[in-house]
Amino acid sequence: MAALRRVMDSRWLFHRGISRTSASRFFKTSSSCRTVMPAWVIDKYGGNDVLRFTKDARFPIINYPNEVIVKVCAAGLNPIDVSMRGGYGAATMSMKRDPLNLNQTENEFPLILGRDVSGVIMECGLDVKYFRERDEVWAAIPPWKRGSLAEFVVLSANEVSLKPKSLSHADAAAIPYVANTTWSALVNTGGLTKDNCAKKRVLILGGSGGVGTFAIQMLKAWGAHVTVTCSQNAERFVRGLGADHVVDYTAGPVEVPLAALDKFDLVLDNVGGSTERWALNLLKPWSGAKYVTLVTPFLQNTDTMGIADGMLKTAVIVASKALKHLAKGVHYRWGFFAPSGLALDEIREMVDAGQIHAVVEETFTFAQVPQAFAKVEKGHARGKTVVQIDKLDT
Ligand SMILES: NC(=O)c1ccc[n+]([C@@H]2O[C@H](COP(=O)([O-])OP(=O)(O)OC[C@H]3O[C@@H](n4cnc5c(N)ncnc54)[C@H](OP(=O)(O)O)[C@@H]3O)[C@@H](O)[C@H]2O)c1
Incomplete structure (x- = not known):
């Protein structure tokens, strides 16, 4: 019921003129009573000092029937996270986030960064047939969506793929x-x-x-x-x-x-x-x-x-x-990043066949997210930087 309440409260329904009754059909399940969660957010663009840890980030909501909520076990960082922290792409991302929202800054902050996720499905929208709760999955999160430096993230099911069985979550988060x-x-x-x-x-x-x-x-x-x-x-x-x-x-x-x-x-x-x-x-x-x-x-x-x-x-x-x-x-x-669960399905087979390995240069704890950003910002990467989220040891 709590998940349903979260949708009922969503301004998204108002913007799109969808009735509360039809919103209730979006869900098969509602497994959480949470309304807030821990996350690293930014409230303005800038250097590493704009990163802020909060226990009160808004819990993600299933807005469309093909979405899933994923409990994040590990997140991967990419150069675009550092660039976006500084405001890179802000105009395009705001437009993609909610084209109907004329006051675009209203939903821009607090912004959660982190483009890679490996985790566990916690909740599925009604049209989601391929995944079930508790499936272990990996995905790359489009830059206009709230990122993975949080306890939970919402994604379209077609962006998500079952995680390679041969990889830990920390290794899986290095790839999508x-x-x-x-x-x-x-x-x-x-x-x-x-x-x-x-x-x-x-x-x-x-x-x-x-x-x-x-x-x-x-x-x-x-x-x-x-x-x-x-x-x-x-x-x-x-x-x-x-x-x-x-x-x-x-x-x-x-x-x-x-x-x-x-x-x-x-x-x-x-x-x-x-x-x-x-x-x-x-x-x-x-x-x-x-x-x-x-x-x-x-x-x-x-x-x-x-x-x-x-x-x-x-x-x-x-x-x-x-x-x-x-x-x-x-x-x-x-060439541009394009989210695709289907591509990740094919890549999973190559990973599980031992043809592709995760190349993790350094792993940080959730408390060390600013250090992880500093590492990526230094450049000279030799593979990937990963943040272990599930321990939530901030
Ligand atoms: N268009 C898109 O949608 C999209 C998506 C993903 C990434 N990108 C871009 O693609 C680029 C690569 O991304 P990434 O994630 O691989 O970045 P990365 O992890 O930071 O790696 C960049 C690598 O290039 C090396 N390097 C730097 N200058 C070089 C040079 N002149 N010749 C050869 N190697 C050099 C760096 O090591 P050393 O400095 O030690 O040599 C580092 O290993 C970035 O500019 C990123 O923004 C674009």
């Missing part, structure tokens, strides 16, 4: 966001699949961080030949994950040794900046080869110019670059 990003970039945008990857030559610019360490393993599991750029001190690390060829970007202009290699079928760019000036020259021309970059100005444009002008500028930039490179016989694309 980088996995969904890599899948979106390589499969949806890059056109690679497990059936067409054999012997394809792929270059990963920035192989030692979260995305890179996951992408190396997925591509190797699919039979690709993988070349990676990283710092000299990460060479053994990325070779241990399966990289066939490693180029040290700190030894001089990295495009020089890369240009001496056979050309590539796909370049995944996790670095950005000046890489665009030379990386497309490394592709096999007129063969369908693609450059996919994850470092795009999209959110920066909407932050500085507003949604309409920012999106227009973004569309012009990407279209003109794509046309310019198409004339030279190669494809230029932007």
